[in-house]
Amino acid sequence: MRMKHTRHTLTVGAAFAAAAMTLGLAAPTVQAAPPATSTTSATPSAATAPDIPVANVKAHLGQFQQIADANGGNRAHGHAGYKTSLDYVKGKLDAAGFTTSVQEFTSSGATGYNLIADWPGGDTTKTVMAGAHLDSVDEGPGVNDDGSGSAGILETALAVSRDRLKPAKHLRFGWFGAEELGLVGSKHYVDSLSAAERAKISSYLNFDMIGSPNPGYFVYDDDPALEKVFKDYFTKLSIPTEVETEGDGRSDHAPFKDAGIPVGGLFSGADYIKTPAQAQKWGGTAGKAFDACYHRSCDTSTNIDDTVLGHQTDAIAYALWQLAS
Numbered sequence: 001m002r003m004k005h006t007r008h009t010l011t012v013g014a015a016f017a018a019a020a021m022t023l024g025l026a027a028p029t030v031q032a033a034p035p036a037t038s039t040t041s042a043t044p045s046a047a048t049a050p051d052i053p054v055a056n057v058k059a060h061l062g063q064f065q066q067i068a069d070a071n072g073g074n075r076a077h078g079h080a081g082y083k084t085s086l087d088y089v090k091g092k093l094d095a096a097g098f099t100t101s102v103q104e105f106t107s108s109g110a111t112g113y114n115l116i117a118d119w120p121g122g123d124t125t126k127t128v129m130a131g132a133h134l135d136s137v138d139e140g141p142g143v144n145d146d147g148s149g150s151a152g153i154l155e156t157a158l159a160v161s162r163d164r165l166k167p168a169k170h171l172r173f174g175w176f177g178a179e180e181l182g183l184v185g186s187k188h189y190v191d192s193l194s195a196a197e198r199a200k201i202s203s204y205l206n207f208d209m210i211g212s213p214n215p216g217y218f219v220y221d222d223d224p225a226l227e228k229v230f231k232d233y234f235t236k237l238s239i240p241t242e243v244e245t246e247g248d249g250r251s252d253h254a255p256f257k258d259a260g261i262p263v264g265g266l267f268s269g270a271d272y273i274k275t276p277a278q279a280q281k282w283g284g285t286a287g288k289a290f291d292a293c294y295h296r297s298c299d300t301s302t303n304i305d306d307t308v309l310g311h312q313t314d315a316i317a318y319a320l321w322q323l324a325s
């Protein structure tokens with residue numbers, strides 16, 4: 001997740017509207033949003049999502065740590081550790097039968113890369129997409145931020161392959177570059193889609209930091225139907241959730257949301273401080289950050305709570321199996 005102080009207060013659209021008003025131009029035509037996703041009508045016959053082995057997710061995190069160790073301690077945009085991370089994820093997906101593509105862009109004078117993986121089949125006019133950012137900050141290996149989300153959606157994608165899932169809707173996964181520089185990769189991806197291609201994405205689910213060591217269970221409250229899918233899952237586990245506010249607009253779902261695509265996601269907390277009430281319901285330490293190593297060199301493979309990582313990864317699988325059926 002990107003730093004709060006880099007957050008833009010004015011969207012490009014708002015800036016254009018303001019400029020248009022100043023110049024006496026007509027306001028831009030607002031694009032019709034795609035129809036809202038209907039997730040409440042999921043049939044009872046929907047295939048059951050598998051339990052995602054947390055050991056497998058942790059193995060990917062171990063690989064990200066090793067990649068950082070071998071490449072100057074990070075996996076940041078413009079550094080060798082980023083592309084090596086992308087090659088690792090792509091190799092797993094290619095071997096599992098995904099159709100992958102690497103999208104290049106330039107940011108801060110360096111080449112950045114997005115990895116897009118499509119699971120063949122399903123109705124592409126109703127694509128369900130899950131994404132995470134694969135870059136770390138310069139300061140550390142970024143295992144929780146956002147190795148956790150990257151590994152979580154990778155292992156879920158591999159579970160799709162293991163199950164030989166034939167979902168009614170098309171499934172797509174995305175690993176974005178240069179998120180930490182201002183959502184650069186995800187903006188580039190959304191900008192690269194035509195209006196028709198954007199309209200085919202019925203939902204985008206974002207996972208940025210899902211293994212925080214002093215964890216919380218936060219659900220994005222953007223699209224009500226998508227929020228409900230995650231809340232239903234945690235209700236089954238008797239785990240209370242809260243609305244995600246710390247990362248609002250600070251991760252890769254923002255460009256999708258700005259394009260009118262319904263978005264949702266999960267988050268386990270960054271540098272906000274856990275309250276006593278939160279410690280009571282989730283365990284952990286009150287008065288301490290959810291992730292005291294946020295954007296620091298200590299965001300290593302030991303900076304992960306296995307329980308929250310396991311639950312949130314299972315929730316990703318649950319949501320994708322529900323939404324795509």
Ligand SMILES: [Zn+2]
Pocket residue numbers: 001002003137145146180295
């Ligand atoms: Zn971050």
